[in-house]
Amino acid sequence: xxxxxxxxxxxxxxxxxxxxxxxxxxxxxxxxxxxxxxxxxxxxxxxxxxxxxxxxxxxxxxxxxxxxxxxxxxxxxxxxxxxxxxxxxxxxxxxxxxxxxxxxxxxxxxxxxxxxxxxxxxxxxxxxxxxxxxxxxxxxxxxxxxxxxxxxxxxxxxxxxxxxxxxxxxxxxxxxxxxxxxxxxxxxxxxxxxxxxxxxxxxxxxxxxxxxxxxxxxxxxxxxxxxxxxxxxxxxxxxxxxxxxxxxxxxxxxxxxxxxxxxxxxxxxxxxxxxxxxxxxxxxxxxxxxxxxxxxxxxxxxxxxxxxxxxxxxxxxxxxxxxxxxxxxxxxxxxxxxxxxxxxxxxxxxxxxxxxxxxxxxxxxxxxxxxxxxxxxxxxxxxxxxxxxxxxxxxxxxxxxxxxxxxxxxxxxxxxx
Ligand code: NAI
Numbered sequence: 001x002x003x004x005x006x007x008x009x010x011x012x013x014x015x016x017x018x019x020x021x022x023x024x025x026x027x028x029x030x031x032x033x034x035x036x037x038x039x040x041x042x043x044x045x046x047x048x049x050x051x052x053x054x055x056x057x058x059x060x061x062x063x064x065x066x067x068x069x070x071x072x073x074x075x076x077x078x079x080x081x082x083x084x085x086x087x088x089x090x091x092x093x094x095x096x097x098x099x100x101x102x103x104x105x106x107x108x109x110x111x112x113x114x115x116x117x118x119x120x121x122x123x124x125x126x127x128x129x130x131x132x133x134x135x136x137x138x139x140x141x142x143x144x145x146x147x148x149x150x151x152x153x154x155x156x157x158x159x160x161x162x163x164x165x166x167x168x169x170x171x172x173x174x175x176x177x178x179x180x181x182x183x184x185x186x187x188x189x190x191x192x193x194x195x196x197x198x199x200x201x202x203x204x205x206x207x208x209x210x211x212x213x214x215x216x217x218x219x220x221x222x223x224x225x226x227x228x229x230x231x232x233x234x235x236x237x238x239x240x241x242x243x244x245x246x247x248x249x250x251x252x253x254x255x256x257x258x259x260x261x262x263x264x265x266x267x268x269x270x271x272x273x274x275x276x277x278x279x280x281x282x283x284x285x286x287x288x289x290x291x292x293x294x295x296x297x298x299x300x301x302x303x304x305x306x307x308x309x310x311x312x313x314x315x316x317x318x319x320x321x322x323x324x325x326x327x328x329x330x331x332x333x334x335x336x337x338x339x340x341x342x343x344x345x346x347x348x349x350x351x352x353x354x355x356x357x358x359x360x361x362x363x364x365x366x367x368x369x370x371x372x373x374x375x376x377x378x379x380x381x382x383x384x385x386x387x388x389x390x391x392x393x394x395x396x397x398x399x400x401x402x403x404x405x406x407x408x409x410x411x412x413x414x415x416x417x
Contacts, residue, residue: 006397006417009033012316013075015050017042018060020082021305028056031313048072056312058082065089070097077414078102078315080308084295091326095385098352098412100324102311106161107303108295112238113165115294116208117173119262123206123234124149126260128288145259150174155204157197157220158211158239159185166208167191178203182216201225206234213240221245226252232259238294241266250280253287260286264294319350319389319416327352328380332389337375339394345417346375346391351404352411353388355381359409360388366403367392385411 009032016024016037028035033056041062042050051057051073058080059065065079067090079089081103091101122128124147133140154170156163156179167177167188177191180200187193194200197220201207207229211217221235222245229235235258237244246267252258263281269292270277281287314320320331336343349367353359360379367374372392379388392400397415404413 006415012055013053014056014058015054016058017047017050017063018082020058020060021301023302023305024058024082024309027306027309027313031317033316044069051076056080056316058308058312059088061085061088063088065094067093070094070099078312080312082304082308084108086325092384095326095382096411098327098385098387100315100321100327102308102315102323103325104304104307107307108297108300109161109165111297111300112162112210112294113169115264115290116162116166116210116236116238116262117169119236119238119288120154120170120175120206120208120234121149121173122288123236123260123262123286124152126286129285149206152176152205153178153203155179155194155200155207156191157181157200157207157209159193160210162238163208163210164188166210197225198228201228202230204233205230206236208236209239209243211239211243213242217243219243219245221249223248223251226258229258231257234258234260234262236262238262238264241269247280250284253281253284262288262290264290265292317416319348319414321387327385328382328387330378330380330387330389332376332378332391335376335391337391337393344394347372347394347397347400348416349388349390349392349400349404350414350416351388351390352413353386353407354409354411355384355386356409359386359407362407362409363388363390363404366407367400370395370400370403372400 012033014028014033014035018041019039025035025037047063047069051069054073055075055077057076060083070090070093076099078099079094079101081089081101084103084105086101086103089101094101126145151174153176156166159179159181163179167179170177171189178194178200179191180194180197220243226248249261266279281289311323318334321327322329322331337346372395374390374392376391379386397417401413401415404410
């Protein structure tokens with residue numbers, strides 16, 4: 001093994017803002033990186049000064065990583081959004097600079113699924129209203145309108161990460177599961193795929209939505225879909241506010257056709273904590289309203305920290321961009337090669353370039369002229385940039401890096417050894 005490394009890990013500076021879960025701090029430190037963490041979202045000026053020397057930046061949803069912030073961070077290799085959305089980051093500009101952005105879209109799957117099951121039971125037992133009555137001092141002991149979920153049919157719309165997890169948990173509770181998805185999905189356990197949303201609505205005692213916000217899912221559950229649902233059935237929306245017409249839902253509940261609903265997401269959500277929330281569903285019987293907290297648990301925060309850290313560390317250490325939201329995804333497995341009697345790690349070139357014809361052939365010529373043999377290579381492109389990872393037999397890594405940096409189309413190049 002070569003003992004000298006291209007860049008000492010102890011010189012990699014990680015800046016974490018917005019009280020990212022402490023697990024992130026531990027994982028970066030275990031990797032040997034320097035970590036600076038702070039609570040709260042810094043303003044633009046403070047963030048610009050924090051990133052001036054940073055190789056890795058970790059944020060949550062409240063820090064705006066604008067083109068100006070990226071310009072103020074000449075050493076920045078990558079950005080981690082320790083949350084789901086990446087709207088707060090100028091991801092296209094980051095792509096043009098060869099800075100991959102990673103997030104964690106699926107670490108809160110279990111949290112949403114558990115809330116959904118809790119709501120399914122809560123709606124069948126009228127738990128929300130009973131609790132309010134008890135707080136008011138009313139003792140309304142009665143079995144009327146209360147049901148077990150065992151044996152009831154749950155209809156899952158969208159059988160992705162969350163929908164399929166709900167399927168497993170619901171079956172464990174003895175529920176019958178039907179699901180509808182636009183993509184043909186393998187049914188878990190005894191779940192049954194139905195051919196249309198119409199069929200799902202007609203057979204389900206409880207309908208739960210787990211689809212993304214798209215043009216197709218906009219207003220997916222409106223007046224006619226609600227009318228198609230069984231009389232006395234329930235609706236759960238823990239997906240996105242745009243999926244349900246809440247005015248039509250309120251009307252269907254007032255008429256007694258829909259017996260209860262649980263909503264965690266709304267067409268108009270307050271922008272910040274403390275802002276007033278208004279909905280036509282307020283004050284109706286057997287309705288759970290929660291402030292978009294389906295995925296908000298401490299376990300999910302920790303899982304997000306682990307997921308994003310893994311992606312950032314893999315990019316810094318071996319150049320893998322799997323899971324990046326803005327650059328081509330490339331993952332070249334690590335390999336060992338023979339060098340005489342020794343087994344050695346190849347030198348790894350990570351090269352972001354403008355996606356124009358001829359760049360790869362310039363690189364190949366240059367590498368061949370330096371007598372460096374290529375042992376593995378993986379290129380992918382998007383409209384703007386190409387990203388290629390090449391393993392070459394150990395040679396003068398720094399000289400190769402300098403030469404590749406001179407290619408006019410090069411955006412960014414690193415050589416790891
Ligand atoms: P996913 O991408 O794993 O699954 C979505 C599924 O919906 C896919 O199988 C897809 O094929 C299917 N689908 C898309 N359009 C459809 C249509 N028109 N009809 C039927 N199926 C359709 O997504 P995941 O992680 O399961 O998330 C589901 C939803 O939950 C998303 O809207 C997400 O934003 C939301 N979510 C809400 C949270 C909360 O705090 N309440 C937290 C996390 C996710």
